[in-house]
Amino acid sequence: MDNGRAWPWAFAPDTLHAQLAAARLAMNHTADSRNTQLDRLALALAVFKHYVEIKNYAQLLDNNRLAESLIADLMSCLIGRGKFKNLNEETPNHPAIDLLSEDGTLGVQVTTTRTPDKVRKTLEKFAALPVKPQRLFLVMLCGRRENYPIASLAEHIRRAGIQFDPRTDILDLESLYRMAQANDQARIEEAVQRLEEEMGQRALALLGDFNKNADRVLQVLHAHDLRRSEFNEILGIDPTQAPTDITTAHGLQPWLTPGICTAIADQFNVPVGWLNGTDDRIGDYYNSSSWRTTGDVAGLLSNVAERYGHAHFCIVIPDGLDNPFEHLEHTPQGAWDVPFLVFYKARGTYGDVYAHLGVQPWNTLHHRQAAVFLSTALRDFSRQGFGHFSVTWEQWPQDDILASCTDILLAELMQHRTGLPLEGQDCIHFDGRWQFTGQPSLTSRFNDDYLPSVLHGFQHLQQLQHRCRVLQQHVDTQAAWRAIASPAPGAKRIDGYQACDIAQLCQAPLRCADAQGNECELSVDQARALIDEQLEMAAADPRKRFIFLDLHVDRLQSSRPIAQSSNCR
Secondary structure, eight states: OOTTSOOSSSSOHHHHHHHHHHHHHHHHHHHHHHHHHHHHHHHHHHHHHHHHHHHHHTTOOSTTHHHHHHHHHHHHHHSSSOOEEEGGGTSTTOSSOSEEETTSOEEEEEESOOOHHHHHHHHHHHHTOSSOOSEEEEEETTOOOSOOOHHHHHHHHHHHTSOOOHHHHEEEHHHHHHHHHHOTTOOHHHHHHHHHHHHOHHHHHTHHHHHHHHHHHHHHHHHTTOOHHHHHHHHTOOTTTOOTTTTSHHHHGGGOOHHHHHHHHHHTTOOHHHHTTSOOOSSOBSSOOTTSSHHHHHHHHHHHHHHHSOEEEEEEEETTOOOTTSOSSSOOSSOSOOEEEEEEEEEETTEEEEEEEEEEETTSHHHHHHHHHHHHHHHHHHHHTSTTEEEEEEEEOHHHHHHHHHTOOHHHHTTTOOOEEEOOTTTEEESSSEEETTOHHHHHHIIIIIHHHHHHHHHHHHHHHHHHHHHHHHHHHHHHHHHSOOOOTTEEEEEHHHHHHHHHHHTOOEEEEETTOOEEEEOHHHHHHHHHHTTTSOTTSTTOEEEEEEEEOSSOOTTSOHHHHSEEO
């Protein structure tokens, strides 16, 4: 370049570079803004799709009328065909098409049904329209199928008198997103605002927490190796209606109602606040723990026995500590902040579950003594056959103990862990009384105060739980019997084994009803086997079956036994 040559522009080269850089920055900013808008649109459409699916499964959508106006507005903003009109606003249940483009050339059917039969019926109704648009779209709110058989639709397309291709003319919300992506003139921000208006800005504003919520639920379910069928069972989803992506955060999120999250938290012993994304702690750290006082221990063991029947407790100290059964009556020298963990493992509905009972400072004397007293009480319970408890002491890396509070579920930590066991039998043994070797005051406190208090509290709570359980079972049984149709006038209802005995004499079948009042017939042998099988089942359990016989005594003959002269029904 000739440095002496005059520039044809009215500004110097360095100014030109600045202008070009500014232009490129503006272009990048515009591209970034559009990408951000597209991201928001994708997110809002995904939420709306699952919102419609759930409402549709629950039969809460009335012919999709609420969705039609929204789709009309979205298509007006996104696909470049002008403004769309909702025909149902003037003519309710308009045949074949719900929306019509501004120029009258494109008709749209909005539906939550995605079957080939729905396509055929729409084409049939379209053929009967007195005035037809040139083109027809079907927008399937719950997602289109991958393939629709063109051959089976060919005759219906011919009668409709249009060029219709199922591959391009059957759309879903993802199709609308792709159209917006390809349309430089799409009014994406307006479409997003319309979606927010429809579903509520607050719901979308909380979406970040919802995604964390889904990720954490998946973390829990995967940590416990749940199968896909068990996902459906926990979420209460009919397997035939379960979305294919239910094991992804995107697919799972719309199903996570507050009730479902609470049930999952309870099933797998995780804090519901952590599961919902409102708290980052999985377990308590230097906070209250349910094993530090006699009352706490009695309540803890009683609840575990009531819920699981048996459990294995672990007390975990850092692997840098020496024998934990020394220094039980004074604080040892060393680092002040030394954490230790208490948890238990039990058998739940879907396999092993773990319950985090808190991390406490080992250097605090009363925490250390409480842990040793707990483990010794568990050994005594095992000796006496109370609650089927067991206990071990282990040593883990200190980082793993801390991670159990914030980052990693115990179910994940335990998958590949072989903790270093500690043996306390030599330091604490039983010879009619529990002996803490070389620590007589501790021996006296445990045997004369702590253990009797825990045993008494445990047995008292067990009695109360038993009474409540019997009372609840009685209430449930009465409610279940009320759901069963009453016997005919003049008939007496006999149930259980007595009904089986009478039915055998009468050679009559028995009636069997479930907790919802659904009835069927059973033979005497089938009825006896069922009663034997479910004696321990709670009356409120939907699987519970009630065996009974309605005995009608209207022509008693004194010369014959009652059972022979009766009509058994």
